[in-house]
Amino acid sequence: MKWIIRILGGLLVLVVVPVLGLFTAARFHDGPFEGGLAIVAAGSFDSGELQTGLEEPDWGFLRDYSTVEFQLLDPVRSRTTWIMEHEGRIFIPSGYMNSFLGKVWKHWPKEAEEDSRAILRVDGKLYERQMVRIRDETVATPVLTELGRKYAGGASIPFQQVESGDIWLFELRPRR
Numbered sequence: 200m201k202w203i204i205r206i207l208g209g210l211l212v213l214v215v216v217p218v219l220g221l222f223t224a225a226r227f228h229d230g231p232f233e234g235g236l237a238i239v240a241a242g243s244f245d246s247g248e249l250q251t252g253l254e255e256p257d258w259g260f261l262r263d264y265s266t267v268e269f270q271l272l273d274p275v276r277s278r279t280t281w282i283m284e285h286e287g288r289i290f291i292p293s294g295y296m297n298s299f300l301g302k303v304w305k306h307w308p309k310e311a312e313e314d315s316r317a318i319l320r321v322d323g324k325l326y327e328r329q330m331v332r333i334r335d336e337t338v339a340t341p342v343l344t345e346l347g348r349k350y351a352g353g354a355s356i357p358f359q360q361v362e363s364g365d366i367w368l369f370e371l372r373p374r375r
Contacts, residue, residue: 243275244268244318247325255373256326258284265349267321269328269371271307273314278307283345289319290333290342293367294360308332308367319371328371334361339368 250256261267261284269291270277283290293308295301311317311330319326333339336358343356343366360366 242277244270244277244320244325247320247323249325249327255287258287258289261289261321262349264321267319269320270318271310271314271330272316272318274310276307277320281346281350283342283349285341285345289371290345291330291369291371292346293369294365296367297363297365308369311369316374317371326371327374329374330369331372333368333370336362338370342368 261282264282266279267282268277268279280291280293283292293301293305296305296308312332315330317328317330319328333342339361340358343358343361347354347356356366361368
């Protein structure tokens with residue numbers, strides 16, 4: 200019986216220590232790991248050129264991007280996420296918010312509601328943003344259509360997903 204406990208303890212150490220090491224290293228990394236685990240929150244952005252000026256970029260180029268990076272300012276954490284563009288506006292979704300995993304794992308949407316300041320990093324450029332949760336059906340419906348086109352093989356995603364709180368949509372507006 201003692202050898203079973205030792206084997207299980209050894210296996211636990213072999214799994215837990217590297218996972219804890221990954222999560223710790225990620226918090227000190229310049230944003231999410233390149234090509235890394237999107238589920239692991241990372242540190243603040245240390246690189247990138249801050250974009251200033253009053254004119255908004257043409258976000259249409261993001262239609263072909265599958266992911267981007269964003270960082271909240273409080274708490275300071277960054278992550279990789281999906282992004283949708285519709286009529287010159289950009290949006291980030293957070294799904295599974297009513298699921299057990301979503302409630303345990305996804306803290307950033309609630310943090311974004313408390314302090315909406317964020318930084319978007321695309322192609323080494325940094326954009327100061329404000330994350331505004333979208334619950335309006337007329338705004339959300341075409342964004343959900345784009346979400347379905349880009350990430351769900353064209354499947355229709357009903358507004359009820361937003362209405363029920365299962366999907367949270369955030370618009371990334373300029374921060375002035």
